[in-house]
Amino acid sequence: MKKLSVFLFLLCIVAIGAIKKQSSHQDKVSSLLLYNIEALAAGETMRPVRCLGRGSIDCPASHDKVDYVAEGYSLEKWR
Amino acid sequence: MLPKDTALKSGVSFLFLCLLFLFSCNNSHKEYGKNVFSYSGFLQEKELRGEVIELDTALFRYPFRIRIEGDKAVVMDLHGSEHYGHLFQYPSFRYLSSFGRRGDSPTEMLSMENFRFHNHKVWTLDANKSELTRLDFSSSGDSLLREETVTLDEDILRPLDFAIYNDTTFVIPDYSGESRFLKVNCKGKLIEKIGAIPTANEKALQQARPALAQAWRSFLDYNPHNGVLAAVTQLGEVVEVYNLKDSTHVVRIGEHDEPEFKVSDGYGIPTGIMGFSDVQVTDSAIYAVFHGTSFKEIARQSGKLPDGGKYIYVFSLKGEPLYKYVLDHYIYGIWVDEATKTIMATDVNSDQPILKFCFGSV
Structure with a gap:
């Protein structure tokens, strides 16, 4: 043992x-x-970064203020 | 029981303890500093009803900030079509003039992130031009005239907010992620780096610092009377309180935790919730607007959800949670007047975007 x-x-x-x-x-x-x-x-x-809508999030790619930032061409994963 | 069985049992126990020790050595726990505390509730909660201030002008696309000094109120439009700033008489909210013309020329602005009153003058920040601009009131007091522009050093990356520390120094969040804030002099030169991002995400800190800094984008306010600099995160639920007089620093993390993000193409993509949208340090407390909406829901509703936060959180000057105000409108920017117990707020969803809340005694 x-x-x-x-x-x-x-x-x-x-x-x-x-x-x-x-x-x-x-x-x-x-x-x-x-x-x-x-x-x-x-x-x-x-996968490109897509910035959508009008809001207060600073888009890291375009530097616009947007509603939300998504990755890729499709928004399927959000739905 | 046989001696052999007892020995076998103790051997198995020994093996179990060894494995337990092995796992405890290798598990990655969230490890925060001693000045980091979590909070999950407030001492008191109260519902506040907003009174809509009727404006005779339809000027705004996205009224983001509001500040009041004396008999003047300034409202900033983040997506202004012609001007970013609008001056009103207070408390009547009679429109006086606009400033910060949108455009490409040297005297125009590409963006306006925020503005501040200081010594009866107005300072504005243009992140896209990396410039701070001082405007003085005209002799009639009805308009603001551009007087001085400070171009920020090239090593100051994308300044997304600012606070005025004293007559010669500004505080700007550090977008590089190397520190938390930058002290910048009146010539736009970097003079000091303060703090570090208080994250437990060691991997991001080591391997994706720019994306981490993007996700930790914060709004800040500084009160020179008590020396308190407060920063609230746009993602997640983190409140940082720096006392620049006694050099203490406290971090409070709410139930939505620190900013959540993923790295894509070197950028920090928000994945968790929309957190705070404005903060004000008064002489006795810290007021912050909180949203709490998930980006998944924002994207799913694609513009149908009201934009803004329905909560104002009140913290002590040491960051302890005190009051939670639940509002009947979704708001973005606030201006708190503790003397009259009123909060003026902006609502980006309405054509009558100025609201007044009375919080009295809780």
């Missing part, structure tokens, strides 16, 4: 170590690299 406890303890230590290593590796990825990856991934399937 003592062997089982030691085995479980070591298993947990190894698991924690593996997760920490993975998260520290993620921290090393620069935000510039992420922006570049996002830009490449966006590519031809980039």
